Amino acid sequence: MRKKTLLLGASENPSRYSxxxxxRLINSNIDVVAIGNRKGEVEGVIIETDLKHFQDIDTVTLYLNPQRQKQYYDYVLSLSPNRVIFNPGTENMEFVKLLHDNNIDVEVACTLVLLSTNQY
Incomplete structure (x- = not known):
């Protein structure tokens, strides 16, 4: 089974890092699901606005500022991912502690850099 990534904070705007x-995740043959403020689509990936209970999420990568993350704490925990990536500008020690307390690995890193250096 291939690993699946949930991207939180997705945007249809091609200039946004999300x-x-x-x-880049698609080009790296990584399955992607996405949640954003507005419904949309990027390269065939539907951007959902509802908190769907996706199955088999390995990684959650965050593109939300710390204040906007609070509403997703319980949701992310319910998915039981193996790790959560805090991209630049999303660092949140409160959420990091909560994830550690639930035995979920945390990386403070850039998803784009991890992919480009084959460390994803």
Missing amino acids: NIAIR
């Missing part, structure tokens, strides 16, 4: 990340 949009670029979706395209």
